Amino acid sequence: MKKIKPIKVLLHILLVVFAIVQIYPLLFLAFFSLKDNNEIYSGNVMGIPREFHWSNYQNALFNANVGHYLLNSIFVTAIVILISDILACMVSYAISRMEWKLSKITMSVFMLGMMIPVYAMVVPLFSMFNKMGLLNTHLAVIIPHIAISFPMTIFILTGFMGSIPKELEEAAVMDGCTIYQIFFKIIMPISKSSIVTVAVVTFINIWNDLLLPQIFLTDSTKMTLPVGLTEFQGQYTTNYVVEIAAVILTIIPSILVYMGLHKNIMEGMVSGAVKG
Numbered sequence: 375m376k377k378i379k380p381i382k383v384l385l386h387i388l389l390v391v392f393a394i395v396q397i398y399p400l401l402f403l404a405f406f407s408l409k410d411n412n413e414i415y416s417g418n419v420m421g422i423p424r425e426f427h428w429s430n431y432q433n434a435l436f437n438a439n440v441g442h443y444l445l446n447s448i449f450v451t452a453i454v455i456l457i458s459d460i461l462a463c464m465v466s467y468a469i470s471r472m473e474w475k476l477s478k479i480t481m482s483v484f485m486l487g488m489m490i491p492v493y494a495m496v497v498p499l500f501s502m503f504n505k506m507g508l509l510n511t512h513l514a515v516i517i518p519h520i521a522i523s524f525p526m527t528i529f530i531l532t533g534f535m536g537s538i539p540k541e542l543e544e545a546a547v548m549d550g551c552t553i554y555q556i557f558f559k560i561i562m563p564i565s566k567s568s569i570v571t572v573a574v575v576t577f578i579n580i581w582n583d584l585l586l587p588q589i590f591l592t593d594s595t596k597m598t599l600p601v602g603l604t605e606f607q608g609q610y611t612t613n614y615v616v617e618i619a620a621v622i623l624t625i626i627p628s629i630l631v632y633m634g635l636h637k638n639i640m641e642g643m644v645s646g647a648v649k650g
Contacts, residue, residue, distance in 0.1 A: 400625070407431070407619040414614060430619040440620045442595065443602030448627075450512055450587075450598055451580045454519045455573050462524055463569065466531035467557055471543070481532065487525035492518075496589060503590060514590035515598070519580050527572040534568040535561060570635050577631055599624050 402420065407430055409423045418424065435441040465484070469477050499518055500509070508514045538561065546556045562569070584600040591597050594605060603620055 403618055403622055403625075407615055407622050409615055411613065411615060427615070430615050431623065433616045434620040434623060438616060438620060439594070440599070440602060440623055443597055443599045444623065446512070446596060446602075447581060447598040447600075450515055450519075451577055453512075453516050454523065454580050455576050457516075458520045458523045458527060458576060459569060459573055461520075462527040462531055462572065463562065463565070464557070465524075466528050466535050467561055469528070470532040470536040471538075471540075471561070481528070484525050484528050487521070488529070492522060492585060495522075496585070500589065509590055510592050510596065512591075512596060515586050518586055519576075519583070523572075523576045523579065526575065530572050530575075531565065531568055534565055538564055574631060574635055578628060581628060 405422055406414075406419070408426045408428065409418065410425075410427050410430075413424060435444075465480075468474075469481050495518065499514075503509050503514045508517075542560055542564075543556055546560055551559070582600060583598075584604070587598045587601045588604070591601060594602075597605065603617075603624065
């Protein structure tokens with residue numbers, strides 16, 4: 375029988391405590407969203423609901439228009455991820471796999487984007503979009519997010535693509551593959567874990583963004599979830615349970631995305647870290 379080391383027992387205890395600390399706020403919000411206001415005012419704030427009121431979610435989705443905000447967020451997020459990932463993959467491939475004089479300078483220019491805070495872009499973007507007639511359109515949110523996601527996306531993808539053996543490309547060229555076939559049929563499938571990683575990082579940044587949609591969108595029918603929740607709080611300041619139900623609906627997509635892709639995320643974060 376193996377001897378149990380005290381340090382391992384302590385480590386497991388610490389991990390369990392850490393897990394409880396992380397999970398408890400979510401459970402608290404879930405229980406809170408299934409109560410009614412009378413139960414909260416009577417003192418049962420922290421406990422399990424006496425009766426589960428699933429109608430709170432129905433009210434949040436339809437009466438409070440959260441369902442419409444949800445569709446707007448899905449649309450904006452999907453477009454940004456699709457365009458930014460495809461373009462970033464192409465740029466990363468050109469920088470890390472092709473030999474040309476300006477590759478390092480181009481990489482440095484993209485990395486400079488990581489030093490520019492989003493708040494510094496708001497005024498010039500607002501002025502440009504106003505002159506172009508793009509204010510109060512989803513393009514005013516999509517275009518900046520694509521540009522903002524580029525530096526980190528390219529940084530991760532070039533690290534991985536630079537570690538792919540060149541012999542794969544040489545063998546593909548010998549078989550008569552064009553550069554486009556090499557990119558789409560060899561490099562892209564191999565880079566799947568890194569592509570998923572940058573897609574999830576981009577998703578989280580866009581899904582939780584409040585600044586750009588709040589500034590560039592004024593029509594309530596075009597607002598994304600974070601902005602919609604601020605409007606929602608103004609309408610339902612006393613209906614706390616419906617507000618929390620709306621918050622839960624906002625959190626669920628992020629949890630599902632991470633749970634479904636966590637293996638790819640872990641692989642993508644460490645891939646390309648060590649070359650050779």
